[in-house]
Amino acid sequence: MAEISIVLVRPLYAGNVGSVARVMANFGLKNLILVKPCKLGKKANDMAVHAKSILKKAKVYKNFEAAIKNFDLVIGTTAESTNKDDYFLRITISPEELRKKLQKVYGKVAVVFGPEDIGLKNEELERCDIAVSIQSAKDYRSMNLSHAVAIILYELSKGEGEKIQFRLASKREKDLITNTFGAIANLIKYPKPVERRKIFNLMLSRIIGRAQITGREANTLIGVLKKMKKRLK
Amino acid sequence: MAEISIVLVRPLYAGNVGSVARVMANFGLKNLILVKPCKLGKKANDMAVHAKSILKKAKVYKNFEAAIKNFDLVIGTTAESTNKDDYFLRITISPEELRKKLQKVYGKVAVVFGPEDIGLKNEELERCDIAVSIQSAKDYRSMNLSHAVAIILYELSKGEGEKIQFRLASKREKDLITNTFGAIANLIKYPKPVERRKIFNLMLSRIIGRAQITGREANTLIGVLKKMKKRLK
Secondary structure, eight states, X not given: OOEEEEEEESOOOHHHHHHHHHHHHHTTOOOEEEESOOOOHHHHHHHHGGGXXXXXXXXXXXXXXHHHTTOSEEEXXXXXXXXOTTOGGGOOBOHHHHHHHHHTEESEEXXXXXXXXXXXXXXXXXXXXXXXXOOOOTTOOOOOHHHHHHHHHHHHHTTTTOOOOEEBOOHHHHHHHHHHHHHHHHHTTOSSSGXXXXXXXXXXXXXXXXXXXXXXXXXXXXXXXXXXXXXXX | OOEEEEEEESOOOHHHHHHHHHHHHHTTOOOEEEESOOXXXXXXXXXXXXXXXXXXXXXXESSHHHHHTTOSEEEEEOSOOBOOTTSGGGBOBOHHHHHHHHHTOOSEEEEEEOOTTTOSOHHHHHTSSEEEOOOOOTTOOOOOHHHHHHHHHHHHHTTSSOOOOSOBOOHHHXXXXXXXXXXXXXXXXXXXXXXXXXXXXXXXXXXXXXXXXXXXXXXXXXXXXHHHHHHHO
16 A cells, blocks of 8 residues: 555645544554645644644645655545546546555555645646545535545545555656657647647646556656657657 | 434534534535534534534434434444454444445434544443444544544445446547557567567556546547657658
8 A cells, every 4th residue: 555645735724734633643644744834723733632743743845846746646636526528637536446546556645635715726736646536415515624634544544454566656757758748749749739738748647647657667658758759859 | 325314412512513514415414413412603603614504403302312213223333343242332334334234225324423532322332223433543543523424424425326427438449549559669669679569568558448548538649649650650
């Protein structure tokens, strides 16, 4: 099983951050990462109960990119999921599907939650390999932040004790695949409308993210893509 | 699927009761029952957010027996579970096992949660048909009340409803991707040892398979790969 960290991006309420720390302890997690958090203080400590040390040791970052850069797999969470396949950014998997994916791998995994009011920004979701959504009632989807963390950790904890198999491709390796493929597409002017190329690249990175490729697969793909690029130049 | 009500027995904190109402709304539940609750007021309403009507309509009872008497099945919850069969009262099933049981039935089901500090009394658990426990880390089992409700409702909600979201790429489309990519690799003589090319193709088809790409993604990939192949010839 992968090693999981929880990343809270711009959390607004100290009580929620404390509650998240507590439920992390309930499921045996230790690494909490905060991006531009609200002030924590007593309220956060009260809600953390016996998990104050998780709060105390939480790493704080000023921006999203710095917070995720050392992870092999970055999982974004969103309350808005879609079934329109032209809006692939919000094509999500369930927590259960996420567990099945993570069971087969090891590596450093970040599960990222956005602010309580508006969630992760599109450009942040774009930087995630996979987006996860908790299926809830249609008329009231917006879930308390710590409830969402509780549900995801509960689901992932079911996968423990499973056997380890592969090293996950790192974020850097996956970016290299997407960028090289993107550069080739550019060379051959695909897709024709320039403004659609960014979307094409995004689609590629999502496919690569979802496929959960191993380090070995990544290296093979990088090899063939570099060779293709060289030949096309 | 059974019709589920949540019963909170002697809840101590108004915020938790409000949070429970919210997560009930998130999972489409309406019936909240309170046995000798703490004073609710503003704190409960604040945490309920858009689920204030659930709080307002909650039925309040003075004793446990009166609260459960109209249900067909009463599920108790406990943080202490045991595998010693001489202490049968705390022999528990997992939320997942509960879901499997409830899927097969209909009727009125109460899921009962005890006070935040000590949980349900033994004599209350005795009155339950089944006891459920959420498997958590051994060194910190005690979970926030509303987190426990969130996890149980999440698990039970899996028994419901619709799935299919977008059209998955067909086998033919996926084969076309793999074969075109394989043909390109052949054109640029990658990997060099001819006998390894079959393995390379297999790796490609596995990655494509794992990524669970949509029909639309498949068509885009087929487009760019065909163009690449044409240019490389």
